[in-house]
Amino acid sequence: MDGILFKQVTKRYPHAERPAVNDVSIEVPAGSFVVLLGPSGCGKTTLLKMVNRLYEPTSGAIYLNGVDIRQMQANVLRRQIGYVIQQVGLFPHMTVAENIAVVPELLHWSRTQIDARIDELLTLVHLPPGEYRARYPSQLSGGQQQRVGLARALAVDPAVMLMDEPFGAIDAINRSNLQQEMIALQNSLHKTVLFVTHDVDEALRLADRIVVMREGRVVQYASPCDLLSHPVDEFVRQLLDTDDRIRQLSLMRADSVMAPIGPAPQVEDQPTINAEDHLRQALSLLLQPGIRAVTVMQDGQPVGRLTLEQVQRAGCEGE
Ligand SMILES: Nc1ncnc2c1ncn2[C@@H]1O[C@H](COP(=O)(O)OP(=O)(O)OP(=O)(O)O)[C@@H](O)[C@H]1O
Numbered sequence: 554m555d556g557i558l559f560k561q562v563t564k565r566y567p568h569a570e571r572p573a574v575n576d577v578s579i580e581v582p583a584g585s586f587v588v589l590l591g592p593s594g595c596g597k598t599t600l601l602k603m604v605n606r607l608y609e610p611t612s613g614a615i616y617l618n619g620v621d622i623r624q625m626q627a628n629v630l631r632r633q634i635g636y637v638i639q640q641v642g643l644f645p646h647m648t649v650a651e652n653i654a655v656v657p658e659l660l661h662w663s664r665t666q667i668d669a670r671i672d673e674l675l676t677l678v679h680l681p682p683g684e685y686r687a688r689y690p691s692q693l694s695g696g697q698q699q700r701v702g703l704a705r706a707l708a709v710d711p712a713v714m715l716m717d718e719p720f721g722a723i724d725a726i727n728r729s730n731l732q733q734e735m736i737a738l739q740n741s742l743h744k745t746v747l748f749v750t751h752d753v754d755e756a757l758r759l760a761d762r763i764v765v766m767r768e769g770r771v772v773q774y775a776s777p778c779d780l781l782s783h784p785v786d787e788f789v790r791q792l793l794d795t796d797d798r799i800r801q802l803s804l805m806r807a808d809s810v811m812a813p814i815g816p817a818p819q820v821e822d823q824p825t826i827n828a829e830d831h832l833r834q835a836l837s838l839l840l841q842p843g844i845r846a847v848t849v850m851q852d853g854q855p856v857g858r859l860t861l862e863q864v865q866r867a868g869c870e871g872e
């Protein structure tokens with residue numbers, strides 16, 4: 554299988570009463586965005602760190618594209634994986650450009666290649682290179698540091714990204730912007746992403762699928778819609794607060810429930826919204842007189858269509 558496969562992975566720290574990660578078996582398909590969600594101490598970071606072998610499982614195995622990661626050299630493995638941590642971890646004595654160049658330099662890329670890549674990545678994360686290349690981390694806001702951390706993790710174009718609460722320390726507005734940018738990035742880069750958060754709204758917004766964890770175990774592994782409509786137990790129900798339907802709509806992306814359309818021309822007179830917009834926005838358009846559907850746009854192209862029925866169904870009614 555391409556992607557990451559966890560097979561009965563258990564991690565027990567020395568002297569711990571119970572395992573930090575307990576018999577976890579999940580598949581993260583290549584190109585999917587999977588969020589690890591759960592309360593503090595439930596084992597999210599531990600699970601993540603076993604993927605790039607910062608920790609080794611006590612038992613079980615992890616496969617990357619079908620290969621047991623124990624068969625790979627740790628440094629070779631880590632170069633295939635972009636890693637973003639909560640405290641960003643930028644080197645304070647290095648400029649933004651130098652920070653981004655760390656791994657490309659380890660890999661002996663040419664100077665021209667590295668410089669071009671730095672500019673490309675800074676542009677990608679919306680930090681104009683002319684303005685930001687030469688700055689030091691202390692001269693950046695928290696959100697900007699986080700963007701540089703993301704650019705650095707993307708430097709050698711790894712297929713896999715591990716992100717541990719990357720937006721944890723950022724205020725609500727910047728956080729929302731970064732989430733939106735993350736969705737747009739993923740729509741164009743299609744990385745295999747394992748993303749840790751304990752922010753439910755962030756998980757629902759970003760994830761293709763969510764792993765809900767509790768005390769080291771996986772409680773449920775499902776799409777945001779399935780989690781909202783069929784929480785397996787009271788813990789998941791309360792965690793997601795599944796009773797508030799309008800809130801649910803404002804957390805779900807238009808592209809998560811739209812009916813995809815081919816490159817057909819946009820139907821005239823239909824309002825449009827962006828793929829990463831919320832269903833609640835779609836709903837308010839659909840409630841206007843004479844509107845039968847909204848066209849969902851991505852990169853200026855129509856990619857799907859949403860009707861009132863679809864939005865209502867996506868309200869994730871329980872059965
Ligand atoms: N290096 C370590 N040595 C011993 N115990 C550890 C170590 N790291 C984590 N633990 C313990 O393992 C459990 C899981 O920790 P982990 O950091 O994976 O949780 P988490 O879900 O990431 O929590 P948070 O949301 O607070 O970051 C906790 O009980 C923690 O105390």
Ligand SMILES: [Mg+2]
Pocket residue numbers: 597598599
């Ligand atoms: Mg953690």
